[in-house]
Amino acid sequence: MEKTEFMGKITAGVTHEIKNVLAIIKESAGLLEDLLFFGKDNAPLPREKVQRTLGRIAEQVQRGVDLSTKLNAFAHSSDEISASVEINQAVSQAAQLCKRFARLKEITLLVKPVEKSASVTTDPLLLQMLLFQCMDLLMHGTDPGSTIELRVPDSSEGKYVEITVIPGESSNKAAETPQLAANPLLTAVHRTASALEIQVETEDSPLKVRVCFPGRCHGN
């Protein structure tokens, strides 16, 4: 995956969701118009329905603002080839951008942030791409209903991100655990990691990816 392909994939996903938001606002405004048009002369408007619809519009406007803010922050990650990035923040942003892809696979993303994580100097966009590829790798073959947990350690503990699959209750426990080493997506993960001079380690039981930044990786 190249940077431009990655940006296209993320932009397509977020703008698709923005179109859904606009569609809800449009239908809600249309419903208010309908209530005026179909209501009998001088009959009071159904207050509860009007309030509910206005509340829905306000909620969706906020959802649209949040999506646009996310997309804007993502677009700005390409401003500099090298910048200081707080690991916590990078992971939260990547998880937000990946949320929709996870939802389509019925997988929940759970970020476990810490109060103060370490910072690294890196290519912010390429780091987003690496984190996205790691989540994509783990989602591949993971049962619906599972959770992918992203853990960032405290700055004193080390400079890494641990991404682990927690199988859901309905996961097929008898099925063979997918082997990450056999997954072709892993090659792309290693290619991106190598460009960033970052090391990626994998485990199969539980399915786990550890992104190790230069410096202390294992907290020792």
Added chain:
Amino acid sequence: MNCKVLLVDDEKEFASTLAERLDLRGISVDVANSGEDALRSLSNSVPEVVILDLMMPGMNGLAVLERIKQDFPRIQVILLTGMGSVSEGVEGLRLGAFDYLMKPVHIEDLIARIKDAVSKSEREV
């Protein structure tokens, strides 16, 4: 206009609001929020038209369309999606969808397409 429609969309707020608007225009609407729910709903009650989102968690719209055309060939399916790319729409038409509309859609345009789909369904009886 009297007809029965099944509206399938995982955006619950969108589906419920559009259903209310269609209902005000005399169209009876059942709502399903996933492809699996839609197929379950069809085993209980068969509408003339299905309005179907393409991108949904679990079973996607094209897979649902294939099942509908296989098990209920007389039902007309209108694809309604927020996707900017038309390739899935073209694939949907190839699989037997009646039409392909982009979100957000004007309610009058949607109703016109529902009417056309009902006429086609009646002609095929």
